Amino acid sequence: MEKLSNLPGFSLRQLWYFVAAAEEGTISAAASRLHVSQSAVSLALGELERALKVQLCVRRKAHGITLTPSGTQVLQQARALLRQAEELAETNAGDSADLAGRLALGCYLTLAPTVLPRLLHGFGGRHPRVTIDFTEGTQDALQRLLLAGELDLAVLYDMEVLPEIAQVELYHRRPHVLLPADHRLAGQPEVALHDLADEPMVLLDAPPSSHHTLRLCTDAGVKPVVRHRTSSFETARALVGRGLGYAMLIQRPANDRTYEGLPVVYKSISELSGYAVSVLLAWPRHTRLTRRSAEFVAYCQDVFAGEDS
Template sequence: MARYTLRQLAHFVAVADTGAISAAALKLHLSQGAVSAAVTELERIFKVQLMVRRKAHGVTLTPAGKHLYGRAVRLLTDAEELELSAASGGTELAGPLVIGCYLTLAPTVLPPLLDGFTAAHPKVQLESVEGTQNGLLERLFDGELDLAVVYDTALPAALGAAELYKTSAYALLPAAHRLAARTEVSLHDLAPEPMVLLDAPPSSHHSLSLFERAGAEPNIRYRTTDFEVTRSLVGRGLGYSLLVQHPAVDTTYEGRALVARPLTPAVRPLSVQIIWPRAVRLTDRAQAMVEYAAGLPWGAGKP
């Protein structure tokens, strides 16, 4: 029988997260003495120093403390999952679930996920976060997100993934553009034209890599980090753009007509994936979301 308690582990984790016993006490609404005593008792039970306490300088975890921290976080997470599962008899999912989504994918990916999954699992507190791909990866590994939906571009090997669908880059042109009448356009024909670059990695990296592989250099006239601003600038005839995400309408917010044309030669499709850290065991809620997302009819038959 373990001699330590989950409460003691929770106090230790709070100190490690905040970097100070005083800050942990405020977070837990306890006295500093109670928090300090919990950590001291853990050190007595494990017969090892878990942290170095320096007055006015907070605490620093020892190697043993760092090891315990990782195990304690997993144990506390499992304990919370057990409580949630037991409350419903294992028949109904409940509890928090946070999913991130790359900002250009969010308008078409998040609505069906939030709508359908919430209807199927009403007791799950589902939250969504949009951001850049690098920002989402950082938050995923920091434990702030359970899952994220991203493109399969430059992803770390330490990720688990399920593919949702594939999509390819295309040229977005103003309706009156000289190349708009063609059924497909080449990067060499586009290169001298003014370009509106969606400068939000990995989208920008992908677009520029297409030109590099084609042996052409784009004439970048405008840069924007917003998908709809990019489309609006193209709609006003200020240039073309290379995009991957396909909205259902070929008009801008201002009502200006746009034309989407495939690239020639054909480019490698990108995979849109739902990802998670491979070292983290998915909660029942996260696993259900992965299965739900992978099972939706993405593409032509919009979910």
């Protein structure tokens, strides 16, 4: 085994204070979060910079702190070290210790309304000392946050997933067409994209959903007439309810009415019979899951077992 030649000149507490300051953006906000004085945070940052022999941030009284390029790199490494230290503490605490602490969870925009409430409520009831902070975003943004160490886990679609991302499959969803209830095809058991080719489309423009939708149309030999674009799942439903076009979606809420109370109908797509998209729980491939994250992965697999549609 390789022997340590010397101890590092910095402490985990200094790294902890640095991460808090970087995430909060100001010394005062970091101090408030850590329940320490501003001078304690400022002192820790100065000591850490001297130990590493590099400037980590630029401090401006009226504008908080801005990370230097070196500071950005150290931030990612500091998060990894703090997670490893936490994992060491959890491992030696044994299985009898209650899970506690913070779990940073990301969720793709359109999945969030139907996935997050159930997971937060169920896992929170099982492990009340774990605080789940969640972030909603597009697939590319969430993957960047995972790789930067700002998220522990993220719920994503199996679309354009980076090779640096590890994953487990939770369930499948089939794409469908959303129509206003009075549409000429509303009474059909399923519809063909070719039958909608000349009608306006409302495109859910939240990557990678938009890329995926347009690719499916191309594969079916249809060039859609995109009339409206929106990054909001509910806005897309509202526009369809008003008869302003049809939409292709994957996620389906239980309520078949828009906020205005206008009815909409969901129809399977004849050209896509048998096709489905996987919903994943993902994390950085280079990161070993903490006990808290591993428990959350197992919980999600249990919750969504057999829930394909």
